[in-house]
Amino acid sequence: MSVHAVISAxxxxxxxxxxxxxxxxxxxxxxxxxxxxxxxxLGCANIAHGFAACNPHDKDMLRNGAGPNLGIVTAFNDMLSAHQPFETYPAIIRD
Structure with missing residues (x-):
């Protein structure tokens, strides 16, 4: 049996x-x-916090329901914080 046949099997x-x-x-x-x-x-306050840290494109996607609900949960969730403690992190980590 050839390698290809083994892989197929x-x-x-x-x-x-x-x-x-x-x-x-x-x-x-x-x-x-x-x-x-x-x-x-979601109530208005929760939506406002959820959208506040997003860029305009992401806000549009979230507002229109076009994007999935995905995110990285940290000990202090930057997305829901008006103070944005992770704002100065490199974009590759934040995105």
């Missing part, structure tokens, strides 16, 4: 073994896409 075995789990995973992803972000249920 192993790939097929993995696909077969994980078919049901992958189907369930893809179903969950599809359901998540169908749900709207919960931002519309």
């Amino acid at each position: 192993v790939t097929e075995k993995i696909e077969k073994r994980s078919r049901e789990d992958r189907r369930r995973y893809l179903d969950r992803i599809e359901q998540a896409v169908a749900r709207q972000p919960k931002r519309k249920a």
Whole structure:
């Protein structure tokens, strides 16, 4: 059996073994896409704090519900702080 055939056989075995789990995973992803972000249920004060530290592009995405709710949680969450303690961190860390 050639290396290519071995790789194909192993790939097929993995696909077969994980078919049901992958189907369930893809179903969950599809359901998540169908749900709207919960931002519309936040009170005005919470929305203001959530948007305050964002750049204009991100604010538009959040306002229109176009972006996912992703972020890095720190011991002191910069996004929800009007004081922005991490403002001077390098952009690659903050973004």
